[in-house]
Amino acid sequence: MKASLLLALVCTAVLVAGARADAPGEPETLVRKVQEYTQKATAMAKTALSMVQESDAAQQARQWLADNADLAKQRLVWLKEQLLEFWKPMPAA
Structure with missing residues (x-):
């Protein structure tokens, strides 16, 4: 996965989470979801980088x-x- 695509996905996730934050709800849930998205994106980036390095x-x-x-x-x-x-x-x- 290209880094620019990964960055776009992370930004989209943050924007979606921010849009949901405007609605009344639990801010802790929003923070947790953003953290989960970030962890998944980081894991995907590490996997992609290691695949490229081992190619x-x-x-x-x-x-x-x-x-x-x-x-x-x-x-x-x-x-x-x-x-x-x-x-x-x-x-x-």
């Missing part, structure tokens, strides 16, 4: 980053050396 694509991406981190560091060092060489002052003739 094959995420594992492959982490492996690719781990494999290529050294290469990226080497290239950054090389680039830094080239820039330092470029900015060295020229000796006077």
Whole structure:
């Protein structure tokens, strides 16, 4: 479930609960319902996040980053050396 959809559901639940609060009734019930909605939304978000983190694509991406981190560091060092060489002052003739 996308985070924006989850946020929309939580906001809708809070708005519905707020609309019911305008009607005479028990405020404790309203607070309890909002807490239940929030707990359910949190649980759904945690489940969705863990599913994404455990997916094959995420594992492959982490492996690719781990494999290529050294290469990226080497290239950054090389680039830094080239820039330092470029900015060295020229000796006077």
